Amino acid sequence: DAKTTQPNSMESNEEEPVHLPCNHSTISGTDYIHWYRQLPSQGPEYVIHGLTSNVNNRMASLAIAEDRKSSTLILHRATLRDAAVYYCIRHQGAQKLVFGQGTRLTINP
Amino acid sequence: DTEVTQTPKHLVMGMTNKKSLKCEQHMGHRAMYWYKQKAKKPPELMFVYSYEKLSINESVPSRFSPECPNSSLLNLHLHALQPEDSALYLCASSRFLGVTNEKLFFGSGTQLSVL
Numbered sequence: 479d480a481k482t483t484q485p486n487s488m489e490s491n492e493e494e495p496v497h498l499p500c501n502h503s504t505i506s507g508t509d510y511i512h513w514y515r516q517l518p519s520q521g522p523e524y525v526i527h528g529l530t531s532n533v534n535n536r537m538a539s540l541a542i543a544e545d546r547k548s549s550t551l552i553l554h555r556a557t558l559r560d561a562a563v564y565y566c567i568r569h570q571g572a573q574k575l576v577f578g579q580g581t582r583l584t585i586n587p
Numbered sequence: 588d589t590e591v592t593q594t595p596k597h598l599v600m601g602m603t604n605k606k607s608l609k610c611e612q613h614m615g616h617r618a619m620y621w622y623k624q625k626a627k628k629p630p631e632l633m634f635v636y637s638y639e640k641l642s643i644n645e646s647v648p649s650r651f652s653p654e655c656p657n658s659s660l661l662n663l664h665l666h667a668l669q670p671e672d673s674a675l676y677l678c679a680s681s682r683f684l685g686v687t688n689e690k691l692f693f694g695s696g697t698q699l700s701v702l
Binding site: 508 | 591629630631632677679687688689690691692693694695696
């Protein structure tokens, strides 16, 4: 199964770090882990992706476990604009990106 | 320009109507996608085009007919839809198909209501 496992929902406070977990226990060696987020009334938006080592960009950091069976998306200082559904996707390169159920992140002021 | 533009943003149609959804990108991407998203559910892949040729059809009913007239445009023709086809239809593009570190760029979608 190409889908990943994420908590249905998480809650955090503004200006605090947020760690969003994802399990992908059947991942194979060439699959990239991608994260997208979908704000209300918008299409999904790319956040970050990685293969083995940790990755950083202006939006977030991605920490990938050494065995690659799990990963964590880190938002360093959450803002109200980060409230969205976050999707962790295992990109198998078999020509398609399959979305799992995602985590609905709520940020409290 | 890193945008994928979808028109119209909203569409209401009857079950006997014929309508089309349009998607446009000017990033030089050679792969284009249609996804369908029901409320509070994840997007589900419908079709993928690569170099203007249909590469993937996820067993979508024939009342949905995709078309890729050129590398910048993607259409979805709708005919004899059912109320359960009401959903957000998302278009996306990527530089290439089948590359695991390629990212997708999504449009804001067309919210379709079938009466």
